[in-house]
Amino acid sequence: MQSKDNYIKRSSGILMPLSSLPSPYGIGTLGQSARDFVDFLADAGQTWWQILPVGPTSYGDSPYQSLSAYAGNHYFIDLDLLKDDGLITKEEILELNWGDNPERIDYGLLYQNRFTLLQKAMERGFDKDRQKLAVFESENSDWLPDYTLFMALKRHFKMCSWLEWPDKDARLRKPEVLDKYRVILKEDIKLFTYIQFLFFNQWNNLRNYAHQKGIGIIGDIPIYVALDSVDVWASPESFILDENGFPKEVAGVPPDYFTAEGQLWGNPIYNYSAMKEDGYAWWKHRIGGASKIYDVIRIDHFRGFESYWSVPYGETTAKNGRWVKGPGMSLVGELKKTFPHIRFIAEDLGYPAPEVVQLLKDSEFPGMKVLEFAFDSRDTGNYLPHAYERNCVCYAGTHDNDTLKGWFEKITSEDLQNAIEYLGLNDTEGYVWGILRGGMSSVACLFIAQMQDYLELDNNARMNVPGEPEGNWQWRMLPNKITPDLTRKIARMTHIYNRTNKN
Numbered sequence: 001m002q003s004k005d006n007y008i009k010r011s012s013g014i015l016m017p018l019s020s021l022p023s024p025y026g027i028g029t030l031g032q033s034a035r036d037f038v039d040f041l042a043d044a045g046q047t048w049w050q051i052l053p054v055g056p057t058s059y060g061d062s063p064y065q066s067l068s069a070y071a072g073n074h075y076f077i078d079l080d081l082l083k084d085d086g087l088i089t090k091e092e093i094l095e096l097n098w099g100d101n102p103e104r105i106d107y108g109l110l111y112q113n114r115f116t117l118l119q120k121a122m123e124r125g126f127d128k129d130r131q132k133l134a135v136f137e138s139e140n141s142d143w144l145p146d147y148t149l150f151m152a153l154k155r156h157f158k159m160c161s162w163l164e165w166p167d168k169d170a171r172l173r174k175p176e177v178l179d180k181y182r183v184i185l186k187e188d189i190k191l192f193t194y195i196q197f198l199f200f201n202q203w204n205n206l207r208n209y210a211h212q213k214g215i216g217i218i219g220d221i222p223i224y225v226a227l228d229s230v231d232v233w234a235s236p237e238s239f240i241l242d243e244n245g246f247p248k249e250v251a252g253v254p255p256d257y258f259t260a261e262g263q264l265w266g267n268p269i270y271n272y273s274a275m276k277e278d279g280y281a282w283w284k285h286r287i288g289g290a291s292k293i294y295d296v297i298r299i300d301h302f303r304g305f306e307s308y309w310s311v312p313y314g315e316t317t318a319k320n321g322r323w324v325k326g327p328g329m330s331l332v333g334e335l336k337k338t339f340p341h342i343r344f345i346a347e348d349l350g351y352p353a354p355e356v357v358q359l360l361k362d363s364e365f366p367g368m369k370v371l372e373f374a375f376d377s378r379d380t381g382n383y384l385p386h387a388y389e390r391n392c393v394c395y396a397g398t399h400d401n402d403t404l405k406g407w408f409e410k411i412t413s414e415d416l417q418n419a420i421e422y423l424g425l426n427d428t429e430g431y432v433w434g435i436l437r438g439g440m441s442s443v444a445c446l447f448i449a450q451m452q453d454y455l456e457l458d459n460n461a462r463m464n465v466p467g468e469p470e471g472n473w474q475w476r477m478l479p480n481k482i483t484p485d486l487t488r489k490i491a492r493m494t495h496i497y498n499r500t501n502k503n
Contacts, residue, residue, distance in 0.1 A: 030203055057075075067226065251308060280327075298344070375416075403457050
């Protein structure tokens with residue numbers, strides 16, 4: 001039985017990706033703008049800051065397709081903090097092009113320019129920080145050496161997927177070959193080691209600052225890892241792969257009324273039978289790594305633990321997949337036993353199959369309720385607030401949804417009328433704030449809304465459109481958009497519905 005002390009108390013928070021924070025350097029970072037956002041959350045009576053995964057991204061820029069389940073994204077390292085530490089100069093920062101649109105991220109420019117500065121920082125700081133680096137390397141010895149060698153090899157092979165490396169022995173991790181590359185690529189290994197040292201130094205300082213302000217961090221872990229990741233390369237026995245490292249089957253979701261061909265994610269499928277033999281050590285390791293970053297862990301696609309959609313590798317759509325039974329409470333129970341003090345959220349969206357409902361009940365994790373789904377006449381789930389149990393998390397919308405303003409511009413007149421009647425929406429309050437009130441006033445233990453919705457932004461500020469390969473993950477908040485009036489308005493609503501600062 002889960003300890004009552006480990007339940008999420010009645011509270012609220014805001015979903016705001018780190019990447020979306022204002023910054024003069026192309027993307028949000030772990031610097032002053034992040035601390036300013038923490039101050040805003042505290043002043044607005046919030047308890048939680050929910051972010052998207054913070055791992056290093058690759059082609060497509062999705063934080064849900066990371067090169068590592070443990071490493072931090074070097075884009076988030078704050079340049080002004082590096083300047084203050086004497087590792088780079090203001091002139092070196094300003095001579096690079098960070099883009100001319102403060103509302104959008106240009107990942108191409110980031111890719112071109114970030115390593116230039118981080119290389120200079122490493123050259124100036126590596127010897128100076130040698131003692132601290134030794135401690136960092138020791139504390140992260142379970143993942144850091146594999147990651148830094150993997151990244152050095154990717155750089156050596158022109159950043160192509162590890163499955164395309166021309167050296168087959170490097171792909172298949174022949175020990176003597178890896179030893180050779182550790183010597184050849186030692187300078188790049190130093191660079192990627194120092195980058196992680198910088199990231200986690202800045203991250204830990206920010207997280208400590210948030211805790212001092214009474215703010216906890218909620219973070220996602222995707223249920224699957226990317227095929228082109230150190231996680232698959234370094235632990236092939238944990239996945240269903242052929243003798244050359246290629247997956248035999250990959251993950252996705254079946255066709256539904258949103259996507260006629262389903263969604264083909266392409267992530268390799270876990271070898272759960274092998275994992276079970278060692279007590280799911282791979283998963284325990286992963287959760288332990290996530291707990292160093294987040295205070296609450298949201299497991300994306302939780303239903304995949306009950307059963308998952310498996311598609312033969314090489315298929316171009318998800319239509320020809322099949323349902324395969326997952327590990328269920330065999331795995332979930334091990335995670336609960338190993339991490340009794342970690343709070344989890346289960347992303348259980350989609351068709352509420354009885355087996356998934358039972359797994360959620362057995363896990364005692366809070367599931368998710370999305371208000372944008374509540375008034376959809378096509379929806380088969382029940383997301384209306386009167387049906388909630390306390391142990392759930394209510395979202396106005398997630399990073400995969402329209403903004404509330406964009407949603408109101410798209411929904412049918414029937415669904416709009418349902419929302420107006422159910423929540424008493426009116427022009428005086430504004431429809432967006434009426435939805436926010438509906439979630440804030442619900443019995444759900446936790447209410448989360450996107451920052452875009454508090455700013456009443458349209459779909460130009462939408463974070464992600466599932467199934468669309470381009471144009472996602474780019475929105476950024478303009479400076480000075482968070483005003484004292486907005487802060488007071490959020491704080492007042494939070495107070496009225498008894499959700500103020502209850503970490």
